[in-house]
Amino acid sequence: MITRPMTSAVLVATAAAASAAAGPLQVSSSILVEARSAAADGTTRVTLVKPTKVTPGDKVIFVLAYRNSGAQPLANVVLDNPLPRQIAYRSANPGSPAPDVSVDGKTYGSLATLRVRSPDGSTRAASPNDVTSVRWRLASPLAAGSQGQFAFQAVLK
Amino acid sequence: MTPIGTPAGTPIVNTAGLRYDADGAAQSTSSNTVTIIVAERLDVALVRDGQGAIVVTAQPVAIPFTLTNLDNGAEAFTLAASVSPGMATLRTLVIDTDGDGRYDPAKDVAPVDGKTPLLSPGQSIKLLAILVATPEGGATNAVLTVTARSTTGSGATGNVYPSAGDGGGDAVVGPTGALATVSVPLGTALAGPVLLKSQSVRAADGSQTAVRDAVITYTLEARFTDAVTGARIADPIPVGTVFVPGSLSLDGAPLSDGADDDAGRFDPSTAQGAGVTVALGRVAAGSSHTVQFKAKIQ
Numbered sequence: 001m002i003t004r005p006m007t008s009a010v011l012v013a014t015a016a017a018a019s020a021a022a023g024p025l026q027v028s029s030s031i032l033v034e035a036r037s038a039a040a041d042g043t044t045r046v047t048l049v050k051p052t053k054v055t056p057g058d059k060v061i062f063v064l065a066y067r068n069s070g071a072q073p074l075a076n077v078v079l080d081n082p083l084p085r086q087i088a089y090r091s092a093n094p095g096s097p098a099p100d101v102s103v104d105g106k107t108y109g110s111l112a113t114l115r116v117r118s119p120d121g122s123t124r125a126a127s128p129n130d131v132t133s134v135r136w137r138l139a140s141p142l143a144a145g146s147q148g149q150f151a152f153q154a155v156l157k
Numbered sequence: 158m159t160p161i162g163t164p165a166g167t168p169i170v171n172t173a174g175l176r177y178d179a180d181g182a183a184q185s186t187s188s189n190t191v192t193i194i195v196a197e198r199l200d201v202a203l204v205r206d207g208q209g210a211i212v213v214t215a216q217p218v219a220i221p222f223t224l225t226n227l228d229n230g231a232e233a234f235t236l237a238a239s240v241s242p243g244m245a246t247l248r249t250l251v252i253d254t255d256g257d258g259r260y261d262p263a264k265d266v267a268p269v270d271g272k273t274p275l276l277s278p279g280q281s282i283k284l285l286a287i288l289v290a291t292p293e294g295g296a297t298n299a300v301l302t303v304t305a306r307s308t309t310g311s312g313a314t315g316n317v318y319p320s321a322g323d324g325g326g327d328a329v330v331g332p333t334g335a336l337a338t339v340s341v342p343l344g345t346a347l348a349g350p351v352l353l354k355s356q357s358v359r360a361a362d363g364s365q366t367a368v369r370d371a372v373i374t375y376t377l378e379a380r381f382t383d384a385v386t387g388a389r390i391a392d393p394i395p396v397g398t399v400f401v402p403g404s405l406s407l408d409g410a411p412l413s414d415g416a417d418d419d420a421g422r423f424d425p426s427t428a429q430g431a432g433v434t435v436a437l438g439r440v441a442a443g444s445s446h447t448v449q450f451k452a453k454i455q
Contacts, residue, residue, distance in 0.1 A: 027188035029173050053317055053327040054169075055198035056162020056229055064173050064188065074177040081173040086163040086195070142177070156195065157163050 024070025025142070027079060032061045058156050061093055064136075067147035074142045079150060080135040086157050089131035093151035099134035108135050161278045165197030165230030166324015197322030199307040199330050200227035201234060203337035206258065206283075210342045210382030210442070211301075213245040213290045219260040220341055221253065222284040224305050226276035227333060230323035234273045234305040238286050243299030245343045246291045250303065253283035260285050272308060290345065298382075300443060301341040311335035342382055342443035350385065353378045354392075358454075371454045372401060379437065380445040388437035390448050393429040397455055400431055404451035407435055421448070 032048040039045040048061055064081065068074050082105065083089060092098040100108040103116055103126045114126035136150045163169075173188040206221040226232050238250040251265040252273065265285060268274075273282060286301055309328045310318040312335070322328040355378075360371035367373070377390055394400045405412045405421045412421030412435065421435040435448045 023184065023186045024179060025175055025177050025184075025186070027173055027175050029171055029188040029191050031169065031171055031191050031193050051193055053196040053329045054193055055165075055196045055329050055331070060193075062171060066175070070179070072179060074179055076183075077175070077177045079173055079175050081171070084169050084171055086167060086169055087171075156169070 024068055024072070025074055025077065026067045026069050028065045029081075030063045030065075032063055034059065034061065054156055056156050059090070060087070060154055060156060061151055062087075062154060063093075063149055063151045065147070065149040066142075068142045068144055071144050073144060077138040077142050078135060080133060081152075082133045083131065083154070088155045088157050089128045089134065090153040090155055091128070093153050096149070096151040097136060099136050099150065099152060101131045102133045102135070103130040105133050108133075161227065162198070162229050163195050164278060165195055165228070165322045165328075166326060167195040169193045169195060194324055194326040195229070196326040197230040197232075197309070197324075197328040198228060199232065199309055199311065199318075199328055199335035200333045201225070201232075201305050201307055201335055201337045202227050202333065203303065203305045203339050205339050205341055208383065208442070210298075210344045211288070213288050213299075213343050213345060215290050215292075217248060217260065217287050217289050219258070220286045220288065220301065221258045222286070222303060222339060223281050224273065224276075224284055224337075225281040226278060227331070228307065228335075229278050230328075231275045231277055233275050233308045235308055236268055236271050236273065236284070236303070236305055238301065238303045240288065240343070241300045241302075243297040243343075244291050244345050245288045245299045245301070247301065248287040248289055250284060250286050253285045256283040258283065258285070260287055273305075286341075288343065298345075298443070299343045301343055302338060303341075304336065304338045306337075307335035309335075340443070344382055350382070350388070351380045352390065353380070367454060369454055373398060373452050373454065375450055375452065377448040378445055379440075379448070381440045382443065384440065384442040386439045388440050389434065390437065390446075391427075391432060391434045392448075392450075393427065393432040394452050396430070398452035399455060400425075400433070401451035401453055404449075405433055405435070406449045407437075408447055423450075 033051040034046050035049045037045050064079055101111050102108045103114050111126055115123040116126050116130050117123050170192045172190040176185045202225040204223050211220055238247055240247045249267050251267050254264045309321050312330055314330050314332055316330040318328040355376045357374045358365045358367050358371050360366045360368050379390055400423050407420055412419050414423040416422045423433050425431045433450050437446055
């Protein structure tokens with residue numbers, strides 16, 4: 001079923017992808033949802049599809065697909081994704097490297113290493129709901145023509 | 158209560174930033190921007206303010222309800238009210254404009270076309286069902302049923318109404334089915350449980366003569382107007398009779414005589430002599446339960 005929001009999302013994506021085509025590092029951002037279907041062997045197959053009806057509490061998967069379309073390797077590649085404020089971080093998507101996360105947009109690390117300061121000055125351990133931004137660094141240069149993707153799970157508040 | 162969440166129609170906009178070094182120079186750019194529109198989740202709650210059976214008399218009585226829009230969008234609700242045939246008649250179902258729980262005919266009017274105005278996400282309004290006793294309506298208890306249904310759509314959770322949501326997204330039926338129903342038991346007398354006892358006699362010759370060895374079947378019907386917990390029926394075996402083993406039942410299902418894990422038992426030595434006890438536990442408002450047992454005349 002094609003609906004208006006999905007169509008407009010595709011149009012936006014196409015327009016933006018064209019404008020981003022200038023650099024050698026191409027990153028395509030998408031927001032997907034899990035679709036479950038019964039496979040012939042009786043197992044449940046989970047695929048990621050474009051959402052048509054995300055409501056509060058639904059799980060969504062943010063996918064960043066990257067590719068070096070240039071002729072030279074690219075060093076020190078960093079992708080960072082500030083979360084839309086209606087989105088609560090949950091975890092790395094299975095199969096994706098875990099991102100470093102931040103609760104203040106400045107300090108990044110694993111969630112377990114982060115603390116949140118309360119108005120009264122005390123601090124507490126950070127929870128996934130505190131995450132405001134996620135970031136991945138590529139440990140080695142990205143060779144010309146190579147590609148990959150990162151993905152994380154989140155919930156619509 | 159479930160949080161209402163992000164309003165329907167809100168665009169969720171995501172762009173990733175990227176940095177890299179090419180030819181020794183730091184570069185930065187951004188990904189495409191992807192946008193999804195939050196769909197409208199259709200949900201509603203309707204609760205009665207107060208509990209217990211309502212006593213209906215010739216004077217109109219107002220029964221208050223609270224309707225809450227649990228939708229993440231603005232929504233109107235179709236209201237309906239009905240009374241099962243019996244001693245009460247529904248005059249009208251109105252919106253309690255000032256929310257004071259009292260019926261003011263000048264201000265509290267029935268919703269146009271049976272629909273509420275649009276309610277914002279999380280907004281509640283008060284409703285009043287106005288009832289009077291039916292003349293010559295008898296004493297049969299009646300039940301008032303009030304329903305509220307999302308006008309955009311309702312039904313099975315997950316049903317989709319394409320492009321019907323606020324902001325142009327889809328509308329999706331939420332966990333409540335976008336339909337809420339409340340039933341209120343009505344009575345003509347003061348509320349409280351009632352125990353009705355009756356008996357029938359059957360003698361060996363098939364007659365209903367209370368002679369030696371004739372068997373008396375006792376029927377105890379407990380009627381509850383309110384929901385209660387810890388309800389228990391106890392009845393001594395009448396003097397001059399003996400309990401017929403294995404004859405105890407609750408709502409037609411046999412209960413063993415022993416003090417075991419079913420609800421009933423026969424106790425040959427209570428403070429009032431031999432007797433039967435049946436623990437009903439938690440009972441629903443407007444329900445009735447029937448205990449039967451047999452005793453033989455000595």
